[in-house]
Amino acid sequence: MNTSTAPERGSPPTPAIQAKALRKVYKDSERGTVEALRELDLECGYGEIFGLLGPNGAGKSTTLRILATILAPTSGSACVDGIDVGQDPLEVRRRLGYLSASTGLYPRLTARETLEYFGKMHGLQGEALRSRVEDLLRSFAIESYQHGLCGGLSTGQKQRVSIARAVLHEPKVLILDEPTTGLDILSSSAMIDFVESCRGQGRCVLFSTHILSEAERLCDRIGVIHQGRLLAVGTLAELRERTGKHWLEDVFKTLVGA
Template sequence: MKGRAGSKKEVAVGAGVTVEVQNLCRVFNDEGRGEIRAVDGVSFTCERGEIFGLLGANGAGKTSTLRILSTILQPTSGTARVMGYDVHSEPAKVRASLGFYTASTALYPRLTARETLVFFARINGVPERDVKGRVEELIESFGIGGYAEARVEKLSQGMKQKVSIARTLAHDPPVLILDEPSVGLDVLNAIEMQKVIGQLRDAGKTVVFSTHIMSEAEKLCDRIAIIHKGRILACDTLEGLRQSTGHRYLEDIFVSLVEQAYGRI
């Protein structure tokens, strides 16, 4: 993978839609708090070769939205499609079309990095004749070569994150969902992770990327959807958000949009 994390592109919406979300809702019932609308009428589309950022505070509905897209959660109402496949009626085809990364997804500690990638290539249906070549490609692309024979339990946190993202790409899906991929990383590893994400976009992947780190979204995302209390408050390029709110920095844009919708934070 080659490219730069900051080399954003102009997105021609409709030119290659890979993810479609329409009026998506997810309601939970909590014994103490009653009905909770974790996702409340969310709609957006994502394009091929785009980093689409889902930006919000913890508990804003980012993870619930991504879990619906990855078929882990069922929507209460609304629709979502990945590569044209419906998450409710065609979950197997959706899962074959995407890779889903979350920091809470554990790796097998006693497997080596190489064995991990081989395992996930096989369970994701990569033909046996292609497994070795695909694993070598991932090892080279993610810079894992010097650690390929080390057990996962011996790897640094940053290298574990790399292996974990690489294994979500074992079957070369067109769509990658990354839920807070920089959580727990130090500054240098976070920068390296951002480079990897930029390279995935440059390779033509759709990257749906959730974060609560404003600077990360500013640096990486071609378009940004700001979500709060389960609702999308705005969705545009960074420049578009700047023009519509009159603020330059995402932190100020975020606060402005939340205050417009809900009053003082």
């Protein structure tokens, strides 16, 4: 099912996510024209965990939503797993897993039905669907509450079902919009473990957060975004070197000029 473009020997590897000069302008009835993203360039590779770090309203969610084909950029281009988000959004959606800040589960479907429902949307049917759902129920330890309605599950259980839903079509690219917002410590920790496990599976994970410790612990590279601009991109060491600060909080403050 997955037809991602594998990098050819000798040629530079195709980035899992690539955004060039992304710009997003909203027409707001109160403020007139609002520029949410300004010429944003971004590149993430397979097996890489990339964190978008920024305060509320910085443009993190807009960036992720454009990459997930929910929003269209005003100008610029973006590719996910080699597919242009503007030209073939349905193919991009087949190749990426997306998890928003809310768990996004239907309260009147059971955990199993949720996985089957979204599996069918990805074209899985019959035995293939059944066996994939069984795999996910087992690997995410959902079996014991698979027949419980999602509305009645605990936050941690919902989170597991959400993750299983996001990866049921085995995407090479995962986009997570503030995945730990509103979670308790245990659920948050489970999410962090999951993100870490993606690195070993060769998946690209792009996630947004405003929790500095999360970014510090998980990210191979960090992009600091503020007022729609990507101010700096690099490993934590590179950002420290560039700003001359040790703690990520200070690095962040220096970059955004706070």
